[in-house]
Amino acid sequence: MVGEGTVEAAGGQAVIAGWMDKHREMYRRATKHPFVLSIRGGTVDLSSFKRWLEQDYVFVRGFVPFVASVLLKASRESDDETDMETILGGMASLYEELSWFRTEAFKWGLPLLDIIPRRANQDYCRFLRSLEEPEADYTTTMVALWAIETVYQESFSLCLEDGSKTPPELMETCQRWGNAGFRGYCDSLRRIAERRLEMAQAGIQKNAEAAFERVLELEVSFWDMSSGSSPL
Numbered sequence: 001m002v003g004e005g006t007v008e009a010a011g012g013q014a015v016i017a018g019w020m021d022k023h024r025e026m027y028r029r030a031t032k033h034p035f036v037l038s039i040r041g042g043t044v045d046l047s048s049f050k051r052w053l054e055q056d057y058v059f060v061r062g063f064v065p066f067v068a069s070v071l072l073k074a075s076r077e078s079d080d081e082t083d084m085e086t087i088l089g090g091m092a093s094l095y096e097e098l099s100w101f102r103t104e105a106f107k108w109g110l111p112l113l114d115i116i117p118r119r120a121n122q123d124y125c126r127f128l129r130s131l132e133e134p135e136a137d138y139t140t141t142m143v144a145l146w147a148i149e150t151v152y153q154e155s156f157s158l159c160l161e162d163g164s165k166t167p168p169e170l171m172e173t174c175q176r177w178g179n180a181g182f183r184g185y186c187d188s189l190r191r192i193a194e195r196r197l198e199m200a201q202a203g204i205q206k207n208a209e210a211a212f213e214r215v216l217e218l219e220v221s222f223w224d225m226s227s228g229s230s231p232l
């Protein structure tokens with residue numbers, strides 16, 4: 001590969017690549033969780049899947065205002081005006097995603113009304129709200145947005161790989177986050193995050209790394225909650 005191993009090749013991806021290496025065990029726990037592997041292996045407990053679906057609907061409703069806050073920061077603070085389009089594209093997909101959740105839930109006989117967010121979900125939504133504050137810097141919130149989307153992209157694309165035994169009735173869910181278009185969106189978010197990190201001061205880089213680690217922890221807890229291995 002041309003330029004592989006050179007500073008030039010590392011440039012543009014180096015900060016995040018370093019974190020991925022440093023936190024690879026936590027990253028693996030978030031992206032290859034037993035719940036996801038049970039979907040991939042075709043042994044998933046459907047009551048766990050339904051619990052995940054209900055809880056994730058509540059999560060996504062909390063995620064929308066967070067993404068809106070990142071959009072607002074991009075419009076005010078970004079050094080690159082194309083960031084706005086990338087984030088706006090993500091928001092447009094979330095509009096469609098909410099109606100997908102309702103249709104999917106109907107298929108499973110779930111009313112999606114008055115769902116009580118479980119502990120891990122509450123913790124996650126509280127973390128998102130903390131990042132909505134004006135004091136949270138754009139770089140850190142961009143890193144969080146990238147990490148949140150990427151964990152789902154990586155997890156669900158595993159369930160689409162050759163040799164996976166994903167039940168047919170769960171394929172649509174896996175495709176929603178595992179498809180190539182969503183992968184492209186995650187790559188765009190990563191490029192924005194990386195660009196910002198490379199121009200950021202050390203303090204901001206530290207904050208952003210902490211946010212990355214926190215997202216991974218929260219994702220693991222969210223999967224644990226879905227698979228029923230965590231308290232209410």
Ligand SMILES: Cc1ncc(CO)c(N)n1
Pocket residue numbers: 056059060148149151152219222
């Ligand atoms: C918990 C969780 N993390 C990430 C995503 C990706 O949007 C989601 N829908 N839910």
